Amino acid sequence: MSETDPTKDAEDTKPEEGETPAAEGSESKAEEPKAEEPKAEEPKAEEPKAEEPKAEEPKAEAPKAEAPKAEEPKAPAPVAAAKEAAPVAAEPLEHAGLLVEFETPDQLMQAAAKVRDAGFSDWDCHSPYPVHGLDKAMGIKPTILPWIAFFGGLTGCTVGFILQTYTNGPELPFSVYQSGNFLISEVLAPFLPSGYPFVTSGKPIVSTPANIPVMFELTILLSAFGAFFGMLGLNRLPRLHHPVFSSERFRRATSDRFFISIEASDPIYHRARAQAFCETLGGAAVEALEA
Amino acid sequence: MSGAAVVDTINTQDDPTQRAPLILGDRDLRAITEGVVQVLEAEKPPKIWYALFAVSLGFTSLLGLCIAYLFVTGTGVWGLNNPVNWGWAIVNFVWWVGIGHAGTLISAILYLFRQKWRTGINRAAEAMTIFAVICAGTFPGIHVGRIWVVFYMFPIPNQMDMWPQFRSPLLWDVFAVNTYFTVSLLFWYMGLIPDLATVRDRATTRVRQLAYGLFSLGWRGSNRQWHRYERAYLILAALATPLVLSVHSVVSFDFAVSQVPGWHTTIFPPYFVAGAIFSGFAMVVTLLAPARALFNLRDFITLRHLENMNKVILLTGSLVGLAYGTEFFIAWYSGNEVEAFAFNARAFGHYGWAYWIMISCNVISPQFFWFKWCRTNVPFMVVICIFVNIGMWFERFVIIITSLSADFTPAAWDYYSPTWVDVCTYLGSLGLFMTLFLLFCRFLPMIAISEVQGVHMAHQHHGHGHGDHAATEGTTA
Numbered sequence: 001m002s003e004t005d006p007t008k009d010a011e012d013t014k015p016e017e018g019e020t021p022a023a024e025g026s027e028s029k030a031e032e033p034k035a036e037e038p039k040a041e042e043p044k045a046e047e048p049k050a051e052e053p054k055a056e057e058p059k060a061e062a063p064k065a066e067a068p069k070a071e072e073p074k075a076p077a078p079v080a081a082a083k084e085a086a087p088v089a090a091e092p093l094e095h096a097g098l099l100v101e102f103e104t105p106d107q108l109m110q111a112a113a114k115v116r117d118a119g120f121s122d123w124d125c126h127s128p129y130p131v132h133g134l135d136k137a138m139g140i141k142p143t144i145l146p147w148i149a150f151f152g153g154l155t156g157c158t159v160g161f162i163l164q165t166y167t168n169g170p171e172l173p174f175s176v177y178q179s180g181n182f183l184i185s186e187v188l189a190p191f192l193p194s195g196y197p198f199v200t201s202g203k204p205i206v207s208t209p210a211n212i213p214v215m216f217e218l219t220i221l222l223s224a225f226g227a228f229f230g231m232l233g234l235n236r237l238p239r240l241h242h243p244v245f246s247s248e249r250f251r252r253a254t255s256d257r258f259f260i261s262i263e264a265s266d267p268i269y270h271r272a273r274a275q276a277f278c279e280t281l282g283g284a285a286v287e288a289l290e291a
Numbered sequence: 292m293s294g295a296a297v298v299d300t301i302n303t304q305d306d307p308t309q310r311a312p313l314i315l316g317d318r319d320l321r322a323i324t325e326g327v328v329q330v331l332e333a334e335k336p337p338k339i340w341y342a343l344f345a346v347s348l349g350f351t352s353l354l355g356l357c358i359a360y361l362f363v364t365g366t367g368v369w370g371l372n373n374p375v376n377w378g379w380a381i382v383n384f385v386w387w388v389g390i391g392h393a394g395t396l397i398s399a400i401l402y403l404f405r406q407k408w409r410t411g412i413n414r415a416a417e418a419m420t421i422f423a424v425i426c427a428g429t430f431p432g433i434h435v436g437r438i439w440v441v442f443y444m445f446p447i448p449n450q451m452d453m454w455p456q457f458r459s460p461l462l463w464d465v466f467a468v469n470t471y472f473t474v475s476l477l478f479w480y481m482g483l484i485p486d487l488a489t490v491r492d493r494a495t496t497r498v499r500q501l502a503y504g505l506f507s508l509g510w511r512g513s514n515r516q517w518h519r520y521e522r523a524y525l526i527l528a529a530l531a532t533p534l535v536l537s538v539h540s541v542v543s544f545d546f547a548v549s550q551v552p553g554w555h556t557t558i559f560p561p562y563f564v565a566g567a568i569f570s571g572f573a574m575v576v577t578l579l580a581p582a583r584a585l586f587n588l589r590d591f592i593t594l595r596h597l598e599n600m601n602k603v604i605l606l607t608g609s610l611v612g613l614a615y616g617t618e619f620f621i622a623w624y625s626g627n628e629v630e631a632f633a634f635n636a637r638a639f640g641h642y643g644w645a646y647w648i649m650i651s652c653n654v655i656s657p658q659f660f661w662f663k664w665c666r667t668n669v670p671f672m673v674v675i676c677i678f679v680n681i682g683m684w685f686e687r688f689v690i691i692i693t694s695l696s697a698d699f700t701p702a703a704w705d706y707y708s709p710t711w712v713d714v715c716t717y718l719g720s721l722g723l724f725m726t727l728f729l730l731f732c733r734f735l736p737m738i739a740i741s742e743v744q745g746v747h748m749a750h751q752h753h754g755h756g757h758g759d760h761a762a763t764e765g766t767t768a
Contacts, residue, residue, distance in 0.1 A: 105748065112514075128320060128489070129745035130517040143519045149526045167446055167454035198456055213463035213541055217470040220534045224474045224527055228481060231523035235516045238508035245511070251492040253512050254485065256320035261513075 096243035096291040097122075097263040098274055099250060100283035105131045108258040111281040112137040115260060118277060122266035126244065126259040145230050152226025153219045160215035165206050168197060246290040261289065302595045303667050313407055313746055316590040320744055327738045328490055330586045336733050337585055344729045350722020357716040358433055366436045368712045375695045375707035380430040382687045383717050386570065387427030387724075388468065388542055389563070389683065392535055393571025394420025395475060398482070399531035402524075407750075408599060410742040411591045414486075415582070416575050417479040418735070422727040423574070424472045426720040431464070460544035467541035474534055478527045481520070484510050486736040539567040546690065552633035553694030556621065562614035569607035569653070570683035572600050573676040580673045582732060591738045594667055601666040604679065608657030611686075615654065633694060641706055642693045645685050652682025 102108045105127065112125050116139045125134055197205045232238070244250050244261050253259050260281065262274055278286045300315050318326060330336075361368055371378045394416040401409040435441050444465050446455055455462045487507035494500040510516065540560035547559035576597060583592040622634040638646050656678040659665040666672065697704045731737070 125514040126512045127514065127517070128324070128485075128512060129741040129748070130521050131514070132745075132749065134514050135518050138514055140515060140518050143522050145519050145522045146526060149523075149530075163446060164457040168457050200456070200458055203458060207458060210458040213460075213537070213544075214457060214466045216537060217463075217466040217534075217541075220530050220537075221470045221473060224477055224530050227523045227526040227530070228477045231481070231519050232508070234519050237510065237516070240509060242509065242511055250511075254489040254492045254510070255324045 094291040095264055095271060096246070096289040097261055097265075097269075098278050099244060099247050099287045099289050100260045100278045100281050101249055101285045101287070102258040102260070102283050105134075105258055107282060108260065109134060109137045111260055111283065114281060115262065119268055120262055120266050122263040122269070124261050126250070126253040126261065128254050128256060128258075131258075143234060145227065145234060148230035149223045149226040152230075153223035156218035156220070156222030157215050159222070160218035161208075161211060163218075164211045164214060169206055243289040243291055247287050249285065249287060263289075299589060299594050299669070301667070302593050303598050303663070311595060313750060314411065314591050314743060315593055318590070318747070320748070323744050323747060324489060324493075324740055326588070326590060327486075327736050327740050327743075328493060330588070330732065330737060331490065331734055332493070339585065340729060340733065343725065347722045347725035347729060350719050351726045352719075352722075353715050354429075354719025354723055357712050357719055358429075360712060361433055361716075362438055366434070368710060370707055370709040370713055372705050372707060374698065374703050374705050375692060377434075377691055377695060378707060379688075379709050379713040379717055380434045382684065382691055383720060384427050384430035384434075385542055385563075385687045385691075386684050387423045387430070387720065388471075389539060389567035389570045389687075390574045390680075391420040391423035391427065391471070391475070391571060392539060392564070392567035393575050394418070394423075395471075395478075395531050395535040396568055396571065397575070398478060399528040399535065402528045403532060407746040408596055410739055410746050411593065411596050412575065412579060412600075413742070414479075414482060414735075414739045415579055415592075415731075415737050417475065417482065418731045419575060419578060419728065420475050420571075421472070421479055422724050422731075423571075424468065424475065425727065426724050428468060428472065429720060429723075431468075460541065460548045463541045464545055467538045471534060471538045474527070474531055478531055481523065481527065482739055482742070483735065484508060485512060485520075485741040486739065488512065489740055490736065536564055539563045546694075551694050551698055552627075552629040553637065553690065555630075556618065558614060558617055558621070562611070562618075565607050565610040565614065566653075566683060566686060569604060569611055569657075570680060572604045572607065573679035573683070576600050576604070576676040577673055577680065578728060580669050580676075582737070584669075586732060586737065588737065591743065594669075597669065597672060598663075598666045601660045601672055604676070605657050605660040608653060608660075608679065612654035615650070629699060633697070636697055637689060637693045640693065640697070642689065642696070645689050645693070649682050649685040649689050652678045653686060656682065 100111065102111060108125055108127065108131065112134060115123055116137065125131070125138060127134070199205065203210065243263065244253075244259070249257075250259060260278075260283070262269065262278065264271070275286065275288075302311060302315060314323070316322070316326070369378055369380065394413075397409050397416040398413045398420075401413075432438075432441060435444070442449075443453070444455065444462070455465075484507055487503050488510040491500055491503035491507050494503060540563065543559035543563035546554035547556060549555060579592055580597060583589050619634055619638075622630045625631075636642075656675050659671075659675055664671075665675070692707050696707055
């Protein structure tokens with residue numbers, strides 16, 4: 001979803017997008033495959049809008065912070081409505097979203113496709129191990145992580161070369177410093193080869209073949225930093241708290257249960273409808289999350 | 292945990308019509324988690340753990356004392372003499388770095404080759420890598436003699452405007468070993484994050500929850516996180532693969548780039564890497580065979596895992612044997628007198644005893660693994676693997692000491708013998724290694740829970756199918 005209009009546009013889109021899957025879910029199951037198959041095509045077109053391109057940037061935090069506030073005024077009305085529909089829902093202090101529990105990865109996979117088709121963007125699946133095929137079911141775009149690792153490696157290689165050339169390179173002739181050129185004598189001087197030219201085995205001072213091992217190691221090192229810290233950064237880790245941790249049930253997400261969480265910050269999130277929608281996903285339990 | 296654990300289940304028979312199960316005991320997800328975390332959730336470790344820990348800690352203190360003595364007195368406390376300027380410290384360094392290689396091979400190279408059985412052993416093997424590299428790194432660090440100027444090894448700007456010599460293999464070593472340690476640590480820690488979260492979520496005390504919670508970085512197993520996590524894992528595996536091959540190659544350059552007869556050969560890089568993997572796998576078997584019995588992990592680290600590792604030992608052991616033969620052939624075929632003399636002296640000179648220990652341990656003992664009984668009998672394989680470790684230590688000894696003790700000038704020849712400080716430092720490094728490994732067994736999940744769960748479920752549900760099929764099933768069914 002575009003980030004600029006999480007509140008106003010969301011109001012309009014909610015009824016259509018939020019209701020369709022819920023309505024379908026309540027209908028006979030024989031119709032479901034037909035109804036969903038065309039949708040399996042849609043997300044490809046939707047993906048860029050719905051997902052990653054912006055979620056990858058820190059910007060995505062901004063709407064998360066804003067959206068709940070925007071939702072709050074509206075919340076009381078739906079809550080009342082939701083009470084009849086949802087027996088599980090308690091009265092949380094601050095509503096942060098919904099959590100649906102599943103017992104098998106297959107159930108999770110089917111439900112994930114439904115949530116994706118419903119057009120939510122601030123939602124996620126949780127599993128104790130990476131369930132293969134779920135990326136597709138959720139419509140997740142490939143991550144930009146390989147590029148981060150690649151540029152890390154490129155930096156490492158360059159740094160390796162410059163470091164060695166600079167430190168073992170010959171000093172510029174003294175006359176260059178004395179030439180009176182302000183740029184050289186004052187500005188560039190600290191960066192020009194400082195010179196520890198140490199000739200061994202009659203090899204040239206800048207002998208690139210001998211520099212390759214260090215360049216190689218630094219390439220690997222900085223790519224690995226890119227991959228590891230890039231992964232943490234894109235995943236917004238480390239992080240001290242998250243609404244899903246308010247659920248006692250969620251403790252099994254790292255052990256043997258599967259969950260879908262939909263966050264209240266989602267632009268098309270409407271508490272009562274989302275609750276009703278979650279009930280149709282076929283999970284073992286639906287729970288409200290506290291912030 | 293499971294009752295079947297008392298006697299080993301024989302799962303080493305191959306039925307080509309179906310895939311062998313990766314873990315035993317017919318476990319579901321919960322049982323996999325519990326089977327692994329029972330080790331660290333047990334109120335107390337087995338009694339023998341305390342005994343081993345006390346002994347290891349004792350040896351670690353010995354290491355500390357020896358190093359302190361060395362710093363106070365100088366490298367004269369070692370048995371170094373004039374031609375033999377590299378003694379046990381460098382032998383130990385090369386040996387320890389080599390041992391580390393098996394962990395990276397299991398975690399990275401087998402991952403790229405889609406060897407799913409690796410999930411049972413990769414965590415412990417990677418931990419072993421890190422501890423071995425810590426032990427390895429200690430030796431060159433203390434070998435510099437004047438420890439207060441150890442920073443000369445690194446390109447740090449200083450008041451003398453002095454920089455390291457980047458054309459020296461010794462400096463390449465600094466970069467290679469440090470990179471290797473850092474990348475291995477990242478790879479290992481990243482693998483640990485989801486499992487630490489598992490332990491955090493099962494924690495019953497506040498201390499555990501905080502400690503494991505802190506190190507699991509707030510992991511919540513979200514699929515968007517898993518997506519990037521798996522990509523990062525693949526990238527790290529792809530990076531660690533050339534890295535691990537480069538590290539021991541660079542270590543071998545320390546020797547091969549010099550002019551000393553017996554060192555100056557082009558066979559060194561592949562020969563060192565094969566030896567490294569050989570000794571590393573031997574160490575993994577030596578550690579895991581008792582650990583799986585002690586901590587009831589026979590269903591995860593099955594006989595099949597051990598057998599597979601023994602096959603790798605057989606292969607790499609034979610490669611090492613081939614390398615020994617090739618070295619001798621080249622020494623003769625090159626027609627270089629000094630080279631021929633060096634190799635003759637290796638086998639039949641003053642250090643002949645060390646050479647033949649090396650040959651019998653490294654070339655002869657792994658050949659037993661041609662026989663299935665030898666590959667699948669646990670006590671027997673542990674004995675063989677200990678021999679391999681001894682043999683590999685002697686290989687480093689033979690290469691370093693014999694070559695240095697008798698080079699071009701007969702007037703400079705001398706016989707090298709270690710002092711008690713050399714011996715105690717070495718034993719101390721074994722103690723440090725064991726201490727770290729025992730702590731790891733007690734406080735961290737020894738098996739990669741999420742990885743085992745992943746391959747186990749994929750294997751159970753989709754047989755030979757692929758994840759992508761599952762996705763289409765998911766959306767249409």
